[in-house]
Amino acid sequence: TVIRDEVGLSLDKADKAVLGTAAKVVLTKDATTIVGDGSTQEAVNKRVAQIRNLIE
Known part of the structure; x- marks a missing residue:
């Protein structure tokens, strides 16, 4: 979620449902x-594309 x-x-205005869950988060x-959110690889690839579009 953006x-x-x-x-x-x-x-x-965000609540726990919007923020989601993760098995592990590593910050540098x-x-x-973010690791282990339960998504399929297809869903992960779609989200990566969305984030890349936001960055550009």
Whole structure:
């Protein structure tokens, strides 16, 4: 889930259902890795494409 005012969702309005779950999250100064959310590989690939489009 993308939480940005531009898409109509701010962090103060997000609840646990919007934030989701993860088995493991690793944060570094350059990257965030989220592992084990229960998604299929197809769903992961689709989300990666969405995030890349937001970055561009």
